[in-house]
Amino acid sequence: MVTTTEQQTETVVEIDCDALIGVFTNFLQFDVANGGASGDTIVTYWTQVKQYLEWCRESNVDPREATRETIKVYRWWLAERGYKPKTIAVKLTAVSRLYDAAVEYGLIGGNPAWGVKPPTESIDPAAKITYLEQGEATILLKSIDNSSALKTWRDKLLLGVMTLEGTRTVEMHRLNIGDVVRQGERVGVKVSSKRHLRVVPLTPQLAQLMEGYLTERRGSGFDCLVDSPLLINLSNYGRGERLSRRGIRQVVDKYLQATNLKYLEGRTLSAHSLRHTAGTLALRNGATLRQVQDLLGHADPRTTAIYAHVGDRWENNPALKVGIDLL
Numbered sequence: 001m002v003t004t005t006e007q008q009t010e011t012v013v014e015i016d017c018d019a020l021i022g023v024f025t026n027f028l029q030f031d032v033a034n035g036g037a038s039g040d041t042i043v044t045y046w047t048q049v050k051q052y053l054e055w056c057r058e059s060n061v062d063p064r065e066a067t068r069e070t071i072k073v074y075r076w077w078l079a080e081r082g083y084k085p086k087t088i089a090v091k092l093t094a095v096s097r098l099y100d101a102a103v104e105y106g107l108i109g110g111n112p113a114w115g116v117k118p119p120t121e122s123i124d125p126a127a128k129i130t131y132l133e134q135g136e137a138t139i140l141l142k143s144i145d146n147s148s149a150l151k152t153w154r155d156k157l158l159l160g161v162m163t164l165e166g167t168r169t170v171e172m173h174r175l176n177i178g179d180v181v182r183q184g185e186r187v188g189v190k191v192s193s194k195r196h197l198r199v200v201p202l203t204p205q206l207a208q209l210m211e212g213y214l215t216e217r218r219g220s221g222f223d224c225l226v227d228s229p230l231l232i233n234l235s236n237y238g239r240g241e242r243l244s245r246r247g248i249r250q251v252v253d254k255y256l257q258a259t260n261l262k263y264l265e266g267r268t269l270s271a272h273s274l275r276h277t278a279g280t281l282a283l284r285n286g287a288t289l290r291q292v293q294d295l296l297g298h299a300d301p302r303t304t305a306i307y308a309h310v311g312d313r314w315e316n317n318p319a320l321k322v323g324i325d326l327l
Contacts, residue, residue, distance in 0.1 A: 017053050020063055020102055024049060027101030038192065040170065048094030064108055071095065071116045079119055089118035129310050130267045131276040134284075137163055143259045150220045151234045153213035154243075155251055158231060160209055162252070162271065165200050166278030166296045167191055169271050173245045178226035180210065187211070189230075191297070198297050279307035 028042050055074060056063045074095070078088045096113035103111055132140060141163060144156050161167055171191040181188040181199055187207035188199045202210060218224055222232060222240055229242035243251075252271040256262040262269055275296065282292050293304040 017056075017063060019107060020053070020098060023105040023107060024098050024101045027097070027104060031101070031104065032097065044090070045094045045097060048091045049098050051091065052095045052098070064102070066099075066112045068112050068114075068116060071113045075116060075118070085119045085121045092116060092118055129276045129280070129306060130269055130273045131280045131310070132163070132261065132269065132273065134281055136261055137277055137281065139259050140255055140261055143255055148216065150213075150216045150222075153209065153216045154231060154234065155255070157206070157209045157213045158248065158251060159255060159274070160206050161189070161200070161202070162274040163277055164203060164206065166275045166282075167200060168275060169245050169248050172231060172248055173243065175230035176226065177214075177224050177228045177230055179230065180214075196297075198294075200295065276307070279304065280310055283308050 024045075028045060032041065032045070052074065053063060055061075055077060056066070059073075061070060071092070075088060075092065078091060083091070092113060096111060096116075099108065099111040099113050102108045141156075141159060144159065145152055158172060162169075162172065167189075168191075174192050175189055179190040181190050185207075186201065187210055188201040190197055190199050214224060217232075222228075231243040231248070233239055233241045233243050233247060249271045252274065253262060256269050279292055279296055282295065283289070287295075289301060289304055289308060292307065293301050296304065298304045
């Protein structure tokens with residue numbers, strides 16, 4: 001590493017950053033997800049890699065000469081600034097992909113980030129799961145009025161699919177009219193998840209809501225072309241445009257707050273809590289782990305198993321079998 005003058009050091013680092021940025025650009029376009037990386041994935045990688053390269057500049061580290069120890073120091077720096085282990089894991093993954101690109105295109109001989117793991121998560125994964133009990137979910141879904149307004153149809157469909165089918169906010173945001181799948185009387189939606197496409201089958205009542213929403217939408221003068229967004233903004237600003245992820249979260253929060261379900265003792269509910277609700281209630285009502293894994297699009301069954309653990313720890317607490325009367 002050049003250390004004779006500040007100017008020389010900055011020049012070397014800047015040149016190396018340019019080289020890394022060039023190969024990383026190609027890598028994201030042609031290699032990540034076999035050339036099919038989503039826009040969100042690319043933005044996430046760029047954001048995290050930019051932070052790492054800025055840290056290299058500020059630390060006078062040539063990123064092409066980084067070692068395993070360099071990455072460990074960066075990990076420590078992130079932890080010192082209060083980033084949680086899960087966030088650090090995302091950042092380290094992005095850095096590792098940066099060096100994957102550098103190896104792929106011959107800039108360096110090995111990836112210094114390989115095997116550098118994030119800090120150990122000390123929180124019980126199940127403790128982070130917030131969800132609605134079945135009665136609470138019923139209250140939420142029945143809180144939407146029965147008017148024939150397009151907004152009512154949209155909100156009923158949105159909350160119903162997220163609460164019962166467990167779709168992610170980003171998956172609902174990306175849906176187009178052409179992603180509605182029909183097989184006879186059966187209706188589903190083809191969603192784009194983190195790693196692949198999957199078809200989410202809708203319950204008969206959700207299918208009715210879908211048809212009612214599309215009928216009302218046509219009657220309100222909005223197009224239903226194949227590439228048109230399924231969920232549209234119905235506010236005065238941006239009317240008819242794709243409902244944003246923030247807009248979806250606002251719709252969910254509106255109904256959670258209206259039903260006094262947003263802030264409960266020991267729980268704060270969010271749009272993502274509806275996904276946890278779907279997984280937890282499905283397992284409680286007899287669905288198999290494999291069925292729920294497929295519904296939610298989990299690559300790892302251990303992720304789905306968290307929902308089973310959440311319900312099981314209360315209902316099948318071994319202490320209940322001891323039989324000692326305390327009162």
